[in-house]
Amino acid sequence: MPTPPTDLHTFPRPSVAVDIAVCSVVPDIDGEMHLAVLVHRRETRTETGRWSLPGSFVREYERLADAVDRTLRDKAGVEGLHPRQLLVLDDPKRDPRGWVLSVAHVDTVPMSDAIALIGGTDVAWAPVVVGDAPAGALDLPGRHRSLPFDHEVIVTEAVADLRRRYAERPDPAGLLAEPFTVLELRRVHEAVAGERLQKDTFRRAMLPGLRETSGPVSGSVGRPARRYRRA
Amino acid sequence: MPTPPTDLHTFPRPSVAVDIAVCSVVPDIDGEMHLAVLVHRRETRTETGRWSLPGSFVREYERLADAVDRTLRDKAGVEGLHPRQLLVLDDPKRDPRGWVLSVAHVDTVPMSDAIALIGGTDVAWAPVVVGDAPAGALDLPGRHRSLPFDHEVIVTEAVADLRRRYAERPDPAGLLAEPFTVLELRRVHEAVAGERLQKDTFRRAMLPGLRETSGPVSGSVGRPARRYRRA
DNA sequence: AGAATAGTGTCTATAAGACACTATTCC
DNA sequence: GGAATAGTGTCTTATAGACACTATTCT
Numbered sequence: 400m401p402t403p404p405t406d407l408h409t410f411p412r413p414s415v416a417v418d419i420a421v422c423s424v425v426p427d428i429d430g431e432m433h434l435a436v437l438v439h440r441r442e443t444r445t446e447t448g449r450w451s452l453p454g455s456f457v458r459e460y461e462r463l464a465d466a467v468d469r470t471l472r473d474k475a476g477v478e479g480l481h482p483r484q485l486l487v488l489d490d491p492k493r494d495p496r497g498w499v500l501s502v503a504h505v506d507t508v509p510m511s512d513a514i515a516l517i518g519g520t521d522v523a524w525a526p527v528v529v530g531d532a533p534a535g536a537l538d539l540p541g542r543h544r545s546l547p548f549d550h551e552v553i554v555t556e557a558v559a560d561l562r563r564r565y566a567e568r569p570d571p572a573g574l575l576a577e578p579f580t581v582l583e584l585r586r587v588h589e590a591v592a593g594e595r596l597q598k599d600t601f602r603r604a605m606l607p608g609l610r611e612t613s614g615p616v617s618g619s620v621g622r623p624a625r626r627y628r629r630a
Numbered sequence: 631m632p633t634p635p636t637d638l639h640t641f642p643r644p645s646v647a648v649d650i651a652v653c654s655v656v657p658d659i660d661g662e663m664h665l666a667v668l669v670h671r672r673e674t675r676t677e678t679g680r681w682s683l684p685g686s687f688v689r690e691y692e693r694l695a696d697a698v699d700r701t702l703r704d705k706a707g708v709e710g711l712h713p714r715q716l717l718v719l720d721d722p723k724r725d726p727r728g729w730v731l732s733v734a735h736v737d738t739v740p741m742s743d744a745i746a747l748i749g750g751t752d753v754a755w756a757p758v759v760v761g762d763a764p765a766g767a768l769d770l771p772g773r774h775r776s777l778p779f780d781h782e783v784i785v786t787e788a789v790a791d792l793r794r795r796y797a798e799r800p801d802p803a804g805l806l807a808e809p810f811t812v813l814e815l816r817r818v819h820e821a822v823a824g825e826r827l828q829k830d831t832f833r834r835a836m837l838p839g840l841r842e843t844s845g846p847v848s849g850s851v852g853r854p855a856r857r858y859r860r861a
Numbered sequence: 862a863g864a865a866t867a868g869t870g871t872c873t874a875t876a877a878g879a880c881a882c883t884a885t886t887c888c
Numbered sequence: 889g890g891a892a893t894a895g896t897g898t899c900t901t902a903t904a905g906a907c908a909c910t911a912t913t914c915t
Binding site: 828830831834835850851852853854 | 877878880884885886887888
């Protein structure tokens, strides 16, 4: 809390927006799973036609998490997520229209909803580029190479946040529907991490955070895998 | 970046403030060092007389880090710090005067400046309560028991941030003047961690992040200690 | 039986913790 | 020499990685 002025309204106030890196794990043509970020094609004056992260201005007395939920509902028809704050973007020149602060968030959608979510051609999943690409680089549709504004900073932080959390615990963001097998879990973690993980080490690291389910085991071929839920 | 409205000014805008947990390590009566947070006595209408964290409203087109610097210069005469963003406090009811978002920060002042910084009776170092106290509890002057608003959340995050960073590297915030001995460094780390650290393990963990200085070694008694700088 | 996938025993390399020893100074 | 503090050798314990083996299913 600041030292209050005699009147709040004597202070200039910035516009405040939320920008969101919505993440999920989606398959490519070959069935390989990849961490991807939701981008949409800009239809408005600034940077029209480029792909960017969804965002919107915060309404009066609205909580930031609610602004995130509302934005995703309106722009992508997604519900019931768990946004996490990443950082505030405060460069006074970041928006040509004026003084706009943006609170960047990361959020996730379950893999089962990810594909259905892409309705038209104005929304897409852009895989995170793995390897030694520039930080925050996405594999955008068409021949687009980069995100506008400071959105690459947001992607960088979002990916770092997810990787940190997934290194600790099994599927903390709930990308995978329960119950699941350790193999399914590992595929998701590999997609997030952007690298292969060892099957035995991975299993032992994750087991303390899992509860075995007694439910029936399905198996196409080979020994049927046990199924688990998050503990 | 959000979908732009036709005009920025059609959107309601919140007041935006910065609140700062300024941290340092200060000695108590017995010479023991403790992690402490700078608090000041409120002089204004809301919560008058209570101790709280310094903060102020952000000026037009001002960067948040600059608002932090300005606030600390004005309220405590501190210069040249390195604020880090912690989180945005966005409860619409957090300030009775209206819609105020606050961006919480953590910052540090070198130990050598910490004592001189306390000028009058309206500013004080409040040691972080160690042990199983409520999260974010401070040992405030007088008989005050708690911080107003959501300041305890800020202290909790500030302390967690510092402890995380100090567990990794030697004195990342530069609390200690260079050059220093490993013993001096360990005392600072113990104050931040709120617990004793083992001398041999600590030395081995920190050495990779230190550069030995060839400068003259002072010693009152016992084998003179080597002196180091941060690498 | 053989293929395929799941799960585990175990060896090794590495790091953390703890203890005790050696080293260097001042008196 | 003795007190005091600095720094290190090394043993123990825990953990991560790797490899190979065993287990359970389907065809």
